[in-house]
Amino acid sequence: MLQAVITGLLLGGLYALIGVGLSLIFGIVKVTNIAHGDLMIVATFFIMVIIQHIVGNIYLALAITIVIMAILGFLIQKFLINTVIDQGAETAMLVMFGLSIAIKNALTLIFGAGNNALPSPVKGINFIKSELVSISGQYAVNFIVAVVLIVGLALLMDKTPLGRSIRAASSDTMAAELMGINTKSMYVWAMAITMGATAVAGMLVGQTYSFFPYTGTQFLIIAFGVVVIGGMGSIFGTLIGGAILGMAQMIAAYFLGTAYQTLAGYVILLILLTVRPQGLLSKKMRK
Amino acid sequence: MSNKTMQKMQPKKEAMPKVRWISLVVAVVVLVSLPFWGGDYIVNIFTLILMYMAIGEMWNLLAGYAGLVSLGAQAFIGLGGYSLAMISQVFKLPFLLGFLLAAVVSVVFALIISFPIFNMKDVYFTIGTWLVAEALCVFFQTWGFVNYNVGYNITVARRLSSTSVYFIAFGVGLIALLAVVFILRSKFGLGLMAMRDNEAASEIRGVKLYKSKLICFLISSAITGVAGAALYLNLAYIKPTVGFGIDWTVSMVFITVIGGMGTIEGPIIGSIIFVILRQLLYNFSGFSMLILGVIAVVMILVAPKGIMGLINNKTGFDLFGVKRKVKISDFAGIDAASAE
Numbered sequence: 186m187l188q189a190v191i192t193g194l195l196l197g198g199l200y201a202l203i204g205v206g207l208s209l210i211f212g213i214v215k216v217t218n219i220a221h222g223d224l225m226i227v228a229t230f231f232i233m234v235i236i237q238h239i240v241g242n243i244y245l246a247l248a249i250t251i252v253i254m255a256i257l258g259f260l261i262q263k264f265l266i267n268t269v270i271d272q273g274a275e276t277a278m279l280v281m282f283g284l285s286i287a288i289k290n291a292l293t294l295i296f297g298a299g300n301n302a303l304p305s306p307v308k309g310i311n312f313i314k315s316e317l318v319s320i321s322g323q324y325a326v327n328f329i330v331a332v333v334l335i336v337g338l339a340l341l342m343d344k345t346p347l348g349r350s351i352r353a354a355s356s357d358t359m360a361a362e363l364m365g366i367n368t369k370s371m372y373v374w375a376m377a378i379t380m381g382a383t384a385v386a387g388m389l390v391g392q393t394y395s396f397f398p399y400t401g402t403q404f405l406i407i408a409f410g411v412v413v414i415g416g417m418g419s420i421f422g423t424l425i426g427g428a429i430l431g432m433a434q435m436i437a438a439y440f441l442g443t444a445y446q447t448l449a450g451y452v453i454l455l456i457l458l459t460v461r462p463q464g465l466l467s468k469k470m471r472k
Numbered sequence: 473m474s475n476k477t478m479q480k481m482q483p484k485k486e487a488m489p490k491v492r493w494i495s496l497v498v499a500v501v502v503l504v505s506l507p508f509w510g511g512d513y514i515v516n517i518f519t520l521i522l523m524y525m526a527i528g529e530m531w532n533l534l535a536g537y538a539g540l541v542s543l544g545a546q547a548f549i550g551l552g553g554y555s556l557a558m559i560s561q562v563f564k565l566p567f568l569l570g571f572l573l574a575a576v577v578s579v580v581f582a583l584i585i586s587f588p589i590f591n592m593k594d595v596y597f598t599i600g601t602w603l604v605a606e607a608l609c610v611f612f613q614t615w616g617f618v619n620y621n622v623g624y625n626i627t628v629a630r631r632l633s634s635t636s637v638y639f640i641a642f643g644v645g646l647i648a649l650l651a652v653v654f655i656l657r658s659k660f661g662l663g664l665m666a667m668r669d670n671e672a673a674s675e676i677r678g679v680k681l682y683k684s685k686l687i688c689f690l691i692s693s694a695i696t697g698v699a700g701a702a703l704y705l706n707l708a709y710i711k712p713t714v715g716f717g718i719d720w721t722v723s724m725v726f727i728t729v730i731g732g733m734g735t736i737e738g739p740i741i742g743s744i745i746f747v748i749l750r751q752l753l754y755n756f757s758g759f760s761m762l763i764l765g766v767i768a769v770v771m772i773l774v775a776p777k778g779i780m781g782l783i784n785n786k787t788g789f790d791l792f793g794v795k796r797k798v799k800i801s802d803f804a805g806i807d808a809a810s811a812e
Binding site: 211217219265268269272274275276278279280282283284285286287289290291293294402406409413417444445447448451452454455456458459 | 725758768
């Protein structure tokens with residue numbers, strides 16, 4: 186039981202990092218990025234290809250991928266989402282849905298449907314091993330990286346001029362524009378930053394699980410879960426959302442068996458969505 | 473409104489009904505007589521087009537008219553398919569009862585999930601419907617009654633000729649189309665469109681939001697379920713990950729978006745393009761979805777109302793006439809008054 190709680194908590198860190206990108210884009214651009222999971226897997230594949238063909242070092246590969254993903258995010262926001270955003274959130278969501286399907290099938294055409302894995306320096310090493318609990322090195326690294334990155338993102342949004350402009354653009358678009366902020370270009374920056382962070386999530390996911398072109402959907406649903414629990418748009422909320430979702434899944438697996446782990450996650454989410462449609466931790470929206 | 477635009481609009485209005493009736497009659501004659509002159513391949517293609525048109529219309533009814541963008545429509549395809557499988561394989565009853573069961577199960581399930589789902593607004597509704605379908609998929613994988621994740625061979629499908637499957641598909645397509653046309657031409661449909669365009673204003677004018685959305689959701693679910701049974705009569709094998717796969721909704725979205733969301737003709741055009749493109753690229757299944765995804769994205773960017781929207785803008789043509797056309801004389805009066 187203690188093991189389940191601790192594993193769940195550490196798993197929650199990774200979940201939070203997967204969810205934070207979705208949450209940020211929803212909070213700032215007000216668009217549900219349905220392609221989020223697939224874009225993350227794109228990053229994972231980029232890292233894999235770079236390791237295999239260009240540089241051997243995974244961290245160097247990650248650095249390159251962060252830049253690539255940021256550029257990709259820039260392009261997606263500038264040429265896809267910004268074009269349709271005035272037609273409403275649903276239209277933008279459908280654009281991302283189309284993109285998601287295109288990505289999945291493009292990846293399958295290039296890499297085939299088989300399983301892949303990223304090398305990990307800490308694979309198989311136990312961070313703590315005792316009779317009571319054991320923590321795998323990978324889970325510990327995931328958790329630490331996720332927390333550091335999420336705190337970093339929160340500081341970026343809170344303290345820097347860029348972060349302030351982005352928040353201004355999202356909280357009152359018209360006022361921000363009157364103050365001389367180009368809101369659409371702020372959205373582009375936000376997307377680029379988010380995609381950079383998503384690349385890190387992609388690496389950790391690739392190291393922790395085996396992945397294939399269709400894995401994106403599964404992580405999108407996890408990201409939804411995190412964001413629904415933590416509240417759409419809240420950065421720190423994703424940490425709490427991730428922890429709750431991770432622990433709920435692990436505890437359900439402990440009591441009901443691993444077959445029910447996923448089902449338990451879905452049911453918890455649906456109950457939460459029903460009882461508190463605006464998210465567990467988000468404040469009531471101003472009317 | 474100036475005199476020039478009035479003159480431009482008038483001749484269009486007069487020419488329309490003729491074109492409309494002729495094309496409808498031609499379509500019905502071609503479709504009914506198809507098995508008597510078309511080869512097996514053509515009949516199969518049209519079977520697919522009719523069934524995909526049915527599910528496309530149903531998704532369009534929700535997304536394009538009731539403002540409910542669902543990514544969980546595959547739940548009803550799966551339920552329909554399983555209804556057919558259970559009736560014909562497990563209970564050994566006539567397979568046509570499977571269609572009845574599909575409709576009943578779908579409506580009951582839709583009614584049950586409507587309580588939680590309808591609490592959710594906009595994006596949350598979309599996520600919620602998807603989660604329901606995914607949960608259903610996982611549940612069926614662990615449920616012994618439906619043979620876990622092994623699923624069923626639907627053997628009755630192999631005994632049927634392609635002509636009889638075609639006429640079942642024709643029936644399903646016709647029901648879906650008639651349902652949409654009748655709904656939208658009724659007062660209820662007018663309320664729906666008002667609701668889609670401005671919820672608050674329509675509610676003040678007496679449209680019952682919750683009830684209207686629920687009725688739409690139930691009708692759409694029932695017909696999607698029946699279409700699911702028909703699709704599985706064609707596929708002949710069902711298992712949870714495919715029956716409840718998001719791919720079903722993907723096809724509905726593509727069909728609707730490419731053809732034209734919020735138009736009745738859209739899913740017809742969309743399903744023809746969808747099925748033909750998929751058949752042409754049959755050996756590269758991933759490739760056709762990639763192309764469709766790109767077409768759908770480009771379509772939203774350049775023509776948000778799809779192909780039908782383009783046609784309608786250029787020629788003013790629409791096949792079923794569910795749009796309420798404002799009489800020009802109404803405007804003329806206002807114009808004259810404001811001119812003074």
